[in-house]
Amino acid sequence: MNKTVYIPKDFSASAMGVDKVLAEFYKEINKRQIEVEIIRTGSFGICWLEPLITIDVNGVRIAYGPVEESDVASLLDANILSGGEHPLKIGPVSDIDYIKNQERLIFHRAGFTDPLSISDYQQHGGxxxxxxxxxxxxxxxxxxxxxxxxxxxxxxxxxxxxxxxxxxxxxxxxxxxxxxxxxxxxxxxxxxxxxxxxxxxxxxxxxxxxxxxxxxxxxxxxxxxxxxxxxxxxxxxxxxxxxxxxxxxxxxxxxxxxxxxxxxxxxxxxxxxxxxxxxxxxxxxxxxxxxxxxxxxxxxxxxxxxxxxxxxxxxxxxxxxxxxxxxDYGMGRSRGTLPFQLAGNIKQGGLVEKAFGLSLNEILYDFGGGSASGRPIRTVQVGGPLGAYIPESQFDTLLDYETFAQIGAMLGHGGIVVFDETVNMANMARYAMEFCAIESCGKCTPCRIGSTRGTEIIDKILSGENTELNLNLLDDLSTTMRDASLCAMGGLTPYPVMSAIKHFPEDFNI
Amino acid sequence: MDDKPLNALKIPQKLFDEYQNLPGALLPLLHAVQGAIGYIPDDAVPEIAKNLNLSRAEVHGVISFYHYFRTSPPGRVRIQLCRAEACQAMDSASLEQHVKSSLNIDYHQTTADGTYSLEPVYCLGNCACTPSIMINDQIYGQVSPQSFDNILSDLTIVEKDQG
CATH class of the missing domain: 3.40.50.11540 (NADH-ubiquinone oxidoreductase 51kDa subunit)
Known part of the structure; x- marks a missing residue:
């Protein structure tokens, strides 16, 4: 039976250089005249180990990563096709804590199968x-x-x-x-x-x-x-x-x-x-x-x-x-699982599918391993650019739609963007308004005009101009945008802005 | 209607034939035009409008609404730099400054020799390995000012190899 190397075909793996790794594998296989099949799979979502390649050894997928172009020759020298030892060897994919501790109802095939093989899909329950x-x-x-x-x-x-x-x-x-x-x-x-x-x-x-x-x-x-x-x-x-x-x-x-x-x-x-x-x-x-x-x-x-x-x-x-x-999975009115996405300044970024109900702390530190920079995590933004910034004092919040709503935040699509202590929250608040101004469809006034005025007001606050008056004005504007916008774009933009001011006033010189 | 400008820009009539009867055809057609010649010239607007039975204002309104559609030729190398939060968390601001100063252009501009265009983008979906940029259809992750320079010099070598 031919030996098989599984190499991901995924945007993030591509960003980390998987295409060069693939080309190098072909080159080396040719040079060595060995019989090896290469199958392109999806990604396991362990983005911090990409490019992550796997080998099937007696039905167990053994992982090696992150693999660079220059590692390919030494990997083949180390006989990885039979699961050989190499500094990049991680072991069976399913035993990696990051995967083992997830509850993958949706993503259980991802990384294992050829995304376009219908028979693969069926063999794995499709x-x-x-x-x-x-x-x-x-x-x-x-x-x-x-x-x-x-x-x-x-x-x-x-x-x-x-x-x-x-x-x-x-x-x-x-x-x-x-x-x-x-x-x-x-x-x-x-x-x-x-x-x-x-x-x-x-x-x-x-x-x-x-x-x-x-x-x-x-x-x-x-x-x-x-x-x-x-x-x-x-x-x-x-x-x-x-x-x-x-x-x-x-x-x-x-x-x-x-x-x-x-x-x-x-x-x-x-x-x-x-x-x-x-x-x-x-x-x-x-x-x-x-x-x-x-x-x-x-x-x-x-x-x-x-x-x-x-x-x-x-x-x-x-x-x-x-x-x-x-x-059976989940808590309260949030049933089932959500594929959370750990992003930004995080050591072990990637996709974590879990039942609702674990805490931010668990996902940030047990799965994420803390910040990428090694500095303390200062805040996270959950739910995309319209989600609130959450301070460390609230990292015990459970990931559940209603629990998040209670602290004035939003779980949204489950994206968690991590920032370390170097972040300037006034810049982030300003960016939230600027983004709304750039992306507003323009149909309703609170969003179209409010976002531009909001950017200007934050600039004034940052330059120390009538700080108290402008803070009141921003609060007023936020209320108008929240209550009078036609959709969530204008309606939710105040959340990142006001949460930044509330939890990190020192960044606004107040 | 004078179709001379279209011939000059080589928008094939078959594009119009292909999309004419598609429900909600305007975006697919605009994608096809931009895919064929790199941008959507102002001269093409009346012809697009005529073929889809729309007003020129409607066509113009759609082109100007969407960031992706452009009305001037792009550089040969189209650089999209992500400005969104997950990239900012990994200091995309420094990368942004470096890219702008080394190419000597701002967003929405093309270098004088027509090689590079620079555009902001709001999320490339590579948020666990940031900062991200996309060059034409190739994505790059964890890009630093130094690795950006390397990427560009690699591209230049490839271009020279291809003559």
Whole structure:
């Protein structure tokens, strides 16, 4: 049997030089005239060890990393194809604490499989959820999803089953499934990892959603900043069509389901669902008034399910193992697992899928290993650029939607950006307003004008101009933006700003 | 309608034929035009509008709304530098300063010789290995001022090799 080297094909691994490592492997294999197969896999999400390569030794995947181009010759000299010793040897992937201590319901295949191999996907449990969905039909699928307690993973945490039921209950000829793959929040990459490491999982979830609500057409709105996701997902869609798992009469059933990928154009606001729908219709991505909800009048005025990538990727396991199984994970009203993303100034950054309910401390220190710089962690921003800054005194907060809301913060998409003590929080507050000014769609005044005025006011505070008066003004402006903006962009921008002032007044010269 | 400017810029008619009947065709068509010639020339706007049965104002409005669409030719090497929080946490500000001063351009500008364009980007999804930049479609992580210089000199060597 040929020996196999598994090398990730993932955006982050690519950023860390995996393409050069791959080329070097080919070169060395050729030179040595040895029989070795190279399989491109997804990523395990252990980003701090990328490029991380693995070898199959008697059915166990042995990891080596981080591998540089210059390590390849010595790795082959050390006989890694049989699991040989080398300074970069880590041991079995599944024994790495970072992986072992996770609860991977969604990401259990990532890194192990070839993302585009349908047989790999099936051998590792793929399409079991779809199979059951085809057997039990719409109403029973809705029951499972409602019972699972799954809430939207894009940030708003709206109950997915309720959204689906609303679309199911509308009686019209055409309905749509729209997958929101416009993952624009800084510190988040779990959507990208689903698309690059396990694209069939997303597509399986989308087909199940289609069966549940009676939709036959789906769009994936994918951000242009993810060219590798576009490539992998595009190939995956194509291969499913060839297999008869997309298109007419899926797997011989009477279900028809088409999927089309549409590429965004660099507008952060298009991650907001109504703006995304406008963009899909070929217009400026301006936010719509709600109501009507997209579930009633969405894409091209038809009832539309708009779900985030991870939300849809959570559906197959719910169908396969039942809503009750999924609901067993988590705490309070946050059921199931969330793929947290450790980002920024963190020693062991990457993807950590865990049931809701662990503390920030656990994820930052047990998984993350503290800051990358070695200096104390001063603050974290959770939930993207619209999330509050949380001080160290609150690191015992449990990762749960409601617990976060209680401290004026937001769990959002589960991205955690870590800053060490060198951060200047006044700069971060100013940046939050500036970002809102750059990315506002411009439809409502509080967001469009408020963000620009907010940037100016913070500049005045920083230059010591009428500090008290300007702080009051900023507080006033924040209240207006929060309460009067049309969507979360203007509505939540005050959170990072005001939390920075509240917890780190010394950075504002107050 | 005079289609001379289009011929001059070689926007193939087949692009219009391909996208004309697609629901919500404007963004896919703009991507195709920019993919074919590198940007969306002002001269192309009336023709795009005519083919999709839109007003010129609508087409212009969409082009100007989205950061990705550009109305002037890009440099041969398109550098996108991430300005978002996860990169800032790893001192992307120093990298930003270095890139701007070594290329002697600001954001949204192209070097005088037409080689480099510099654009800000708000998250490349490589947030565990920051700061990040993207050069054309290749992403780079943990970029320091020093490694940025190395990346550029590697690119220059490749370009020379390819003649």
């Amino acid at each position: 399409f079991k959820g779809l199979q059951r969905a085809l057997e039990i039909g719409s109403k029973a699928i809705l029951d499972e999803v409602i019972n699972s307690g799954l809430r939207g993973r894009g940030g708003a945490a709206f109950p997915t089953g309720i959204k689906w039921k609303t679309v199911y209950d509308t009686d019209v000829d055409q309905k749509f499934i729209v997958c929101n793959a416009d993952e624009g929040d800084s510190g988040t990459f779990s959507d990208r990892m689903v698309m690059e490491s396990d694209p069939y999982l997303l597509l399986e979830g989308m087909i199940i959603a289609g069966i549940a609500v009676g939709a036959t057409m789906a769009y994936i709105y994918l951000r242009v900043e993810y060219p590798l996701s576009a490539e992998v997902l595009g190939n995956a869609v194509q291969l499913l069509y060839e297999k008869g798992m997309l298109g007419k009469n899926i797997l011989g059933s009477d279900i028809c389901f088409d999927v089309e990928i549409r590429i965004g154009a660099g507008a952060y606001i298009c991650g907001e669902e109504t703006s995304l729908l406008e963009s899909l219709e070929g217009k400026r991505g301006e936010v719509r008034f709600k109501p009507p909800l997209p579930a009633i009048k969405g894409l091209f005025n038809k009832p539309t399910v708009v779900n985030n990538v991870v939300t849809l990727a959570s559906v197959p396991v719910i169908l396969e193992k039942g809503g009750a199984y999924y609901k």
